[in-house]
Amino acid sequence: MPTRTPTDTTAHRLKGLLETLLQTPLPVRLRAWDDSEAGPAGAPVVVVRHRRALRRLVWQPNQLGLARAYVAGEMDVEGDLYDVLARLAPLLWRAPGVKDVPLRSVMGEAVRLGIVGSNPKPPAEEMTVSGARHSRSRDRQAISHHYDVGNDFYRLVLGESMVYSCAYWTSDDPGYGLADAQRDKLDLICRKLGLRPGEHLLDVGCGWGGLAIHAAREYGVHVVGITLSTEQAEFARKRVAAAGLSHQVEIRVQDYRDLDDGPFDAIASVGMAEHVGAGPYRDYASILYGRLKPGGRLLNHQISALHPATGPGDHKQRSFIDAYVFPDGELAPAGTTVTLLEEAGFEVRDVHALREHYARTLRAWVANLESEWSAAVNVTTPGRARVWRLYMAASALAFERSHIGVNQILAVRTHRDGASGMPATRSGYLA
Structure with missing residues (x-):
């Protein structure tokens, strides 16, 4: 059985997928649902607890997708929340829209990670108002x-x-x-x-x-x-x-x-x-x-x-x-x-x-x-x-x-x- 290399872990694949989706290097360390880790040593850790968090980001590769995953408890932070937000803020505010993501380049990795599927329902805390704006x-x-x-x-x-x-x-x-x-x-x-x-x-x-x-x-x-x-x-x-x-x-x-x-x-x-x-x-x-x-x-x-x-x-x-x-x-x-x-x-x-x-x-x-x-x-x-x-x-x-x-x-x-x-x-x- 071939030896698993550090660059073949779930966390490393996840890191590559996210960097493609967000079109920028990640300034935080990732821990995947199988406890593998990847990213800068000593950086604060973002924990991806469920594949569903990645599915949200495939459909919404911006601050809303990340927020949905965090609110749902599928993604969390270890360490200083302010430090994580400060590091992520530049890419969140400039994140690409769904149409800007090169989907062909991520589909293979998404299939291997098991995150291909329909857009998950937003958490219950998300609000959509109805009627004329400011009525x-x-x-x-x-x-x-x-x-x-x-x-x-x-x-x-x-x-x-x-x-x-x-x-x-x-x-x-x-x-x-x-x-x-x-x-x-x-x-x-x-x-x-x-x-x-x-x-x-x-x-x-x-x-x-x-x-x-x-x-x-x-x-x-x-x-x-x-x-x-x-x-x-x-x-x-x-x-x-x-x-x-x-x-x-x-x-x-x-x-x-x-x-x-x-x-x-x-x-x-x-x-x-x-x-x-x-x-x-x-x-x-x-x-x-x-x-x-x-x-x-x-x-x-x-x-x-x-x-x-x-x-x-x-x-x-x-x-x-x-x-x-x-x-x-x-x-x-x-x-x-x-x-x-x-x-x-x-x-x-x-x-x-x-x-x-x-x-x-x-x-x-x-x-x-x-x-x-x-x-x-x-x-x-x-x-x-x-x-x-x-x-x-x-x-x-x-x-x-x-x-x-x-x-x-x-x-x-x-x-x-x-x-x-x-x-x-x-x-x-x-x-």
């Missing part, structure tokens, strides 16, 4: 997919603050943690809005009520918070009641397009505008402008695209984020957002970039998830927990490497005579 019904589907996955799960990930947006880290002291940074972010927003007792604040995309409660308790304002997530609204109402603030805070399940009250003294939109979409954004800005009193301020906290290769409306290749995390989510450059707010009538007064703060926030969330992994799996599904781990770790790297950014844009609806009521310097809210 009310489709937006409700998208929001429900992301936010209605269980408040217990989000509590494990987000921690006691239950705030799901970029924190504001003002200290490096060992005793200063995520809850402190989220509190400081909420207070920063309230200071930028210049809130005073008795005023009325609209919180668009109010989440689990963190900002509404902080603004009502610390600044004495009345708050209307709106969300499309029924689970968020139920949780927020309970928090408001427990804080003794039901007379000051109202939480609604409501689309921003259906607002018919106001005008408000101030509006906060934190981590919500990414769901609006490029097409409806002009209407979104106009609606918020119309809900503000003259002299009222808007704080728009929004993730932005940095140096985008394509426009925000390019949806030709479905991404992992669209399929599993934020269906229909769209990122625009900060300049585009500023322009649309100005076209709606706002005067933009301040743009505060918080990119590094979001990277640190995401790493804190990943640490929470990993430390509570068994509990997280028990309150949702193993696949859902893997989706969130992958998405948050990859997003942390994207912020760190300046692929995406996040900005707080402070704008005002000026009075007819041009008066803004804004302080002369930033010291009033950046203290």
Whole structure:
């Protein structure tokens, strides 16, 4: 019987197949389902547990194919997940489409590895929304997919603050943690809005009520918070009641397009505008402008695209984020957002970039998830927990490497005579 050479193992064949599919050398080490290994010594290990993972990549040789295999548990990582993602990111973002793969060159090896077959059904956690893009019904589907996955799960990930947006880290002291940074972010927003007792604040995309409660308790304002997530609204109402603030805070399940009250003294939109979409954004800005009193301020906290290769409306290749995390989510450059707010009538007064703060926030969330992994799996599904781990770790790297950014844009609806009521310097809210 011939001796099996190191270059004739399943892992070496697998490595050659993947490099042909992805059209680039692999920067990680592979371990196949028979425990054979191939790839750079000392590199982090990607474990291929099942042939089905390869079948997914034959049909979808890009980030979506890899994500499906990871979410399904057919592929895993040994070692530092951030290191693996950093090594794979360049080829994932530039991976070829199915039509670009030379199938003849991989079919023989695919047959020998036993991975030829029909395209496997995506994991149950993958979402396909229906209806017209950014219609009310489709937006409700998208929001429900992301936010209605269980408040217990989000509590494990987000921690006691239950705030799901970029924190504001003002200290490096060992005793200063995520809850402190989220509190400081909420207070920063309230200071930028210049809130005073008795005023009325609209919180668009109010989440689990963190900002509404902080603004009502610390600044004495009345708050209307709106969300499309029924689970968020139920949780927020309970928090408001427990804080003794039901007379000051109202939480609604409501689309921003259906607002018919106001005008408000101030509006906060934190981590919500990414769901609006490029097409409806002009209407979104106009609606918020119309809900503000003259002299009222808007704080728009929004993730932005940095140096985008394509426009925000390019949806030709479905991404992992669209399929599993934020269906229909769209990122625009900060300049585009500023322009649309100005076209709606706002005067933009301040743009505060918080990119590094979001990277640190995401790493804190990943640490929470990993430390509570068994509990997280028990309150949702193993696949859902893997989706969130992958998405948050990859997003942390994207912020760190300046692929995406996040900005707080402070704008005002000026009075007819041009008066803004804004302080002369930033010291009033950046203290």
